[in-house]
Amino acid sequence: MNTTKLVCSSIVAGCLALLCSMLYAEPATGEGSDTGHIVIPAIPGISKMFLPDIGIAGDFAYERQNLQKTDPRYVSEQPRIRDGQVVFFEPIDPYTNAQFTLDLPEDGVANIAEAWVYFNKLPGSTSVRVGRFNPRFGLFNIPDTFQLPMVDRPQAIGDYLSPDGMTSSGVEFNAYVPNPWDSNIKLNTNIVRGDALGGAADGTNLSYMATLDYSRDLFTSGGLETGVSVAQGPAPSGLSETLEEPYIQFQYAPTQRKIWTWSTEAMLAQRRGLGSDDNKNSAYTFLDYNFNLRYHVGFLLDLTDEAVAPYGKQLGIGPNATWFLSDNMRMRCQYTHSTALGSEKPEEKITLQATFSLGNLKQLD
Secondary structure (H helix, E strand, O other): OHHHHHHHHHHHHHHHHHHHHHHHOOOOOOOOOOOOOOOOOOOOOOOHHHOOEEEEEEEEEEEEEOOOOOOOOOOOOOOEEEEEEEEEEEEEEOOEEEEEEEEOOOOOOOEEEEEEEEEEEEOOOEEEEEEEEOOOOOOOOOOOHHHOOOOOOOHHHHHHHOOOOOOEEEEEEEEEOOOOOOOEEEEEEEEEEOOOOOOOOOOOOEEEEEEEEEEEEEOOOEEEEEEEEEEEEEOOOOOEEEEEEEEEEEEEEEEOOEEEEEEEEEEEEEEOOOOOOOEEEEEEEEEEEEEOOOEEEEEEEEEEEOOOOOOOEEEEEEEEEEEEEEOOEEEEEEEEEEOOOOOOOOEEEEEEEEEEEEOOOOOOO
16 A cells, blocks of 8 residues: 555656656757747736737827907817827737727717727738728828828818818728739728718718729839829718819938928819808818928918808918927927908917827827
């Protein structure tokens, strides 16, 4: 009996010794090994794919203007946080990314700005995004307001897509377009909820969007991007509308410290039931000069055919200067002048803006 116990004890002791030697043995020193590192297994029940990178972004603003408080265009001149976001981003695997963005406005209710899964390596050089996101439409719809090279979106497009940019839920499809010239031509299509263009959110109609984009290098140190975006869906009037937005952007960089960027977009809108004229045309142009790496000066010329009453054409100008304190922090000063519309008085304002991005998940342009 004692012999049996001794044998069993020896076997148990041997197993424990073998297990300890496997856990605490020095790692191999051969090629491809992790010398000097102890591999710690994941916590049971908690997958690393659900530990995302976290970023915080937004901007502060202080404005002085000539409008009275009784004017519907008046905005408080008190310093305020215009927008704040918490961003959760995770590359789940080499083929899939996911992002969840929580919007935290100072004077509003927190809401989900983005929540999507992106499959980026599908057959035929295609990709698909599913969830809530900013659809591709022209040049400046995808960036958040605080990422723009000007204080606010040009009214020529913001008046039709929303001053904060268009956000909706649905599916996005991206593909390279084969062509005999081997040019960089891409097609982006979206099928999203019917309220994307301002229509009712409780209907069964959907909104459809498509962007055909062409880009190429220019001047050996610059580039050209041009294309057209088209959207069709329910309008705020309850009827349908069609938006067409051709765009073009040139960039010329004679040196790394001197970069010129010129962007132009036009908005051609057919909006039934909004005003006496169903066809509206708006456009803007913006020139930005980046010098000494951290400094920008820009000039915005914005011509808008107002989408909602009071109707009429309005001209705006907006010179600005921007100083990047770092890659994630910048200061901007912009003067904005808008001509009179109907019985309104011309608007003039000066805006001081500070933009921050912690975590580097929201690039500042």
